Amino acid sequence: MKFETIGKSKQFYDFLKNEILSDDYKPGDKFPSIRELSSKYGISVITVNSVISNLVTEGLLHVVQGKGTFVSEKKNSAKNKKIIGVILFDFSLENNIEATMFNSIQGNLKDNYYVIPYNSYDKLDLFYKGIKGFSELGVDGMILTPPSTEDYDADTVKSLITRDIPVVFINRRVPGIKADFLEMDFDDCVYKAMKHLLDKNKRSIAMVKSNSNTISEAMVRGYKRALNKGGISFDDKFIIEWNENFGKVEKALEGLIGKIDGLVASDYFIYRLRRIIYASGKKVPSDLSIVGINDTAYSRFMNPPLTVLPFTAKQIGEEAIKLIIGKLENKITGEISRSFKTELIIREST
Known part of the structure; x- marks a missing residue:
């Protein structure tokens, strides 16, 4: 059994837990020692010790001083x-x-x-x-x-x-x-973001799409729906594509920043684009109002704090x-x- 470097401890924990719950072990059976497990699976003694401790805490194993580690009675209830x-x-x-x-x-x-x-x-x-x-x-x-x-x-x-x-x-x-x-519902999400900005008399609003086609299509639907209700024509120059090349996103916003008074994007994008926003000299929110989507920790790092639509x-x-x-x-x-x-x-x- 080979364990990937990333998340090795969790993988080894899941593996041992599955072994304990299998038919190979019965309550009272002696479990291999930490050094035996380390040698057999190529896992460090420190990691094995930590995993065994967690399994003991969970009640699947128990330690008998001077005798070793044994499978607990709880195995039968956990197995089901x-x-x-x-x-x-x-x-x-x-x-x-x-x-x-x-x-x-x-x-x-x-x-x-x-x-x-x-x-x-x-x-x-x-x-x-x-x-x-x-x-x-x-x-x-x-x-x-x-x-x-x-x-x-x-x-x-x-x-x-x-x-x-x-x-x-x-x-x-x-x-x-x-x-x-x-x-x-990203359609409804962006619609609410746009309506809020339109109610603030913002009329030239840019949006950074997701790199997910499914989500991007929904975002654009909400964007267009809000503009249509506000009597504003759709202009695709205000839609910024995200295609795994963040440099292009930055370049697109740099070209638009002087023309827009509103911005809708994930708070992650807004956080990464903050340099361009600050360098533009525009004041938030008087010159540029911003709405973030998701409400991750990035929204807390922004000054001023972001108006957001949290992910559900x-x-x-x-x-x-x-x-x-x-x-x-x-x-x-x-x-x-x-x-x-x-x-x-x-x-x-x-």
Whole structure:
């Protein structure tokens, strides 16, 4: 068994936990020593010791002084638990969205369920690897956030999900796969951002699109809808493309900054574009009003604080795990698709 460098401790913990819950071990069986495990799997003694300590704390193992580590009686009750695999793509401190969503998933678990998280870092190969790993582990359901670039192959994803289990996709669908789908309503989100700026008498409003086609299309719909209701013609020069080249985004905003009085973008983009905003000499919000989307930690770093439309992470996490459990308990049938609307939080940037 090979463990990746990133997240090795968590991978090894999940592996050992699965071993304990397998039929190879019975309550009272002696478990390999820390040095034996370190030698067998090429994991440092420090990491193995930490993982074993966690398994002891969880009650799956117990230590008998002078004799070693043994499988606990709790193994029998834990073995009957349902396992839900969760793939998110950014557990960084700055992006509290994923952490909020995962906490919501955990907070709505029933006693006979537990979840295993996996961070894909928004990389396609790691997304595939996560699904494959969950399938090999025999999870009972999956909650998946596909990569934002949407360059995944549906047949590959389908081949990796080897059992008929409930699956929930978040924000992006994978075509041809039987699954539920949950998303934030980015059409409504951008419409609310635009309406707020239009109500502030802003008329030349730029927007930075997402690198996700699905989300970008919804954002543009909301943008156009608000302009149409305000009696303003759509001009695509105010739409800034994001295609993994941030230099182009910066260049586009530099070319527009003198012509706009409003800006809508993710708070991450706004944070990275702050140099251009400050260098323009425009005062926020009198000369340039700004609305951020997501409300991650980046919005707290801005001066003045950003008016935002928070990502509906808590609601989506709660609904996702309820759908999985409902399907496993045969209380929910059919494919479910739901959008969640967010509400504006007004701060000093508008």
